[in-house]
Amino acid sequence: MTLTRRKFLQNTAALVAGRAAAKELDPNRLAKFVDPLPIPPVMKPLRGGGFRVAMREFTTKLHRDLPPARLWGYEGMSPGPTFEMRSGHPAVVEWVNELPARHFMPIDHELCGAEKDKPEVRAIVHVHGAKTRPEHDGYPENWYVPGESNKSLYPGVQDAAMLWYHDHAMGITRLNTYAGLFGAWIIRDDAEDELNLPRGRYEIPLILCDRFVNEDGGLFYPTSFKPGVVWTPEVFGNVMLVNGKAFPYLDVEPRKYRFRLLNASNGRFYFLSLSNGRPLAQIGSDQGLLPEPAPAKTIAIAPGERVDVIVDFSRAAGSSIVLESQTLGLMQFRVGSGRVADSSAVPAKLRTVERIPESAAVAVRRLVINECKDRAGDSMRMLLNNTPWRAPVTEKPVLGTTEIWEFVNTTDDSHPIHLHMVRFQILDRCNFASELFLVSGQMRITGARTPPEAAEAGWKDTVRAHPNMITRIIVPFTGYAGRYVWHCHVLEHEDNEMMRPYEILPA
Ligand SMILES: [Cu+2]
Incomplete structure (x- = not known):
């Protein structure tokens, strides 16, 4: 099986x-x-x-x-x-x-x-x-x-x-x-203020999460069927909440809005689109603005990630539009009729994000994402590098240096990997022979390295490591020395020790 x-x-x-x-x-x-x-x-x-x-x-x-x-x-x-x-x-x-x-x-x-x-x-x-x-x-x-x-x-x-x-x-x-x-x-x-993006009541956070809700209106967290084991590998709720409400609506004016999206779900990935088929203009990701707007009909957002989008309702006056994830309606925008003044702008150039050259890295760490052992013969055990939380620290970058971390995902799931305290850039992703690697430790790359698309070309703190792929990031370890953590942001995985300490050594 x-x-x-x-x-x-x-x-x-x-x-x-x-x-x-x-x-x-x-x-x-x-x-x-x-x-x-x-x-x-x-x-x-x-x-x-x-x-x-x-x-x-x-x-x-x-x-x-x-x-x-x-x-x-x-x-x-x-x-x-x-x-x-x-x-x-x-x-x-x-x-x-x-x-x-x-x-x-x-x-x-x-x-x-x-x-x-x-x-x-x-x-x-x-x-x-x-x-x-x-x-x-x-x-x-x-x-x-x-x-x-x-x-x-x-x-x-x-x-x-x-x-x-x-x-x-x-x-x-x-x-x-x-x-x-x-x-x-x-x-x-100040740099962001100068862009004159939609702000004030035209800038709205949309915090997404899913929950299991009972008929009594309360939450329910699914548990394992095995006595004594309450952990489940992933939780996908029956009700989608936006800012804490199930399927809400928002009255909007026929003009541009800036929506600050956050996926606060335990495990659900969203693939966001508008029911009228119009593109969403993504202008930012986890750690701020992209170099330039990235229009897309569908935007992926994994647990822990943030997406900053502009939606222009100016040509949708009098209509209603549903924000969807794979045909599932999350919330509705009710666009007012008539015309309104809109002095906000979405510049073609948002900010400069200098790409870090690979040559800046002093080390390359291969970090394997495992889903290997049964725990109590029941649940999956999910680990980073096959190493439990309490094992001695193995990742010790030096403050002020830059490293490449490559996440080798040997599992069937996408894992959003988050590093605390630092921001990073995505270098690329490529396929590899997963079975061969698991059996022999031999690494065979089976496809071209694909650089990130425009939506992932900014600064990140959480990256989707796709199944049977190597995802490479480049990380400047600036800030502070000391012990932090890095982990999968599927919270069930994180609690199952898909989390490790790492230590930034003083320079
Ligand atoms: Cu995970």
């Missing part, structure tokens, strides 16, 4: 088990596009400067016709409030754990870091894409319990980009994030 087949059966068994117990909602019964799109409020600083953010349990309706759901969120909302920051302006945030003492998601105590001797409720915040010292980066083992808090400093010395913050606690990241602990963190700078 192939891995894929077996995984499918495991998933099916898990879902059937879950369904029987939990009365899963049939999403087709939900009226579409009846709730207005919520827009998270901007996070307000304290009077003396800095921020204080509390993680809290709360209830909210995911859809007009559903009873309220129990969630966890920053400042008691999900998505949490949006941080609006200026490049070069540091911020101190006190993250306060005010969560209840018991978790409402099923914990798998067999996972590394989530053993029975660990407190059930633990949290640690990571600002994804932020350049910050290791002690402020949200190291997975630096979690703390309800009643405790942690202060972190974010220097903000980086280009304009949409980052995001979410929980990163060892062995339960997938559960804490699924419960609602995530939000947007936007950095702006």
Whole structure:
């Protein structure tokens, strides 16, 4: 039996088990596009400067016709409030754990870091894409319990980009994030302001995630059918949420809008398109603006990735357009009629992204993505380089140097690989003889190296490593020395130790 087949059966068994117990909602019964799109409020600083953010349990309706759901969120909302920051302006945030003492998601105590001797409720915040010292980066083992808090400093010395913050606690990241602990963190700078892109109420974050929702309106996290093992290899929910609502709508004017998209799903990839067949103009990715706009009819976004797009509704006055992912409607835009003034611009040249030459790299690391062993004869075990989390650190780049990391994906899945603290460029992808490599360790490249398309030609912090391909990135390790992590951003994989520490050595 192939891995894929077996995984499918495991998933099916898990879902059937879950369904029987939990009365899963049939999403087709939900009226579409009846709730207005919520827009998270901007996070307000304290009077003396800095921020204080509390993680809290709360209830909210995911859809007009559903009873309220129990969630966890920053400042008691999900998505949490949006941080609006200026490049070069540091911020101190006190993250306060005010969560209840018991978790409402099923914990798998067999996972590394989530053993029975660990407190059930633990949290640690990571600002994804932020350049910050290791002690402020949200190291997975630096979690703390309800009643405790942690202060972190974010220097903000980086280009304009949409980052995001979410929980990163060892062995339960997938559960804490699924419960609602995530939000947007936007950095702006003068160079971006000068472009005169749509802004203010014409710039809107769209945070995507999918969840299993029960008929009682609450969340449900599918578990394995095997007693004692709660981990499932991937979770694909039955309901799509945008900014925390199921199938919302947004009234827009017939003009240009800038949408800041974030995929905050545990495992779902989206392939975004508009129902009117018009292209989306992607202007940015994870770490800020692209060199130039990249129009595309479909835009892929993996868990952890961000996509910055311009949609021009000026020729769609009076119509409604659905934002879709593979024919699945996520949300609706209702375009007002008439004509409106629009002084915003989308310049043909957005910024300069100097390509880093391969010759700048002092080392090439081959990093293998494995999905190899059964755990307890039941679930997949997913690892990086066949190495568990607690093994000694093997990746030790020197501060100030540049390296090429090549991700050799021997699995049947695409894995979004994220490196903390640094930004990088994608060099290329190529096919290789995966079976031969697995059996003999011999590497045979079987196709041409394909450079990234325009949408991936900017600065990134998360890269899709496709199955049976080698994906190469070039990484300048600038910033700070110390211990960070790199991992797959499918959160189920991450919690299954598809995550490793890496250490930046002082120069
Ligand atoms: Cu993965």
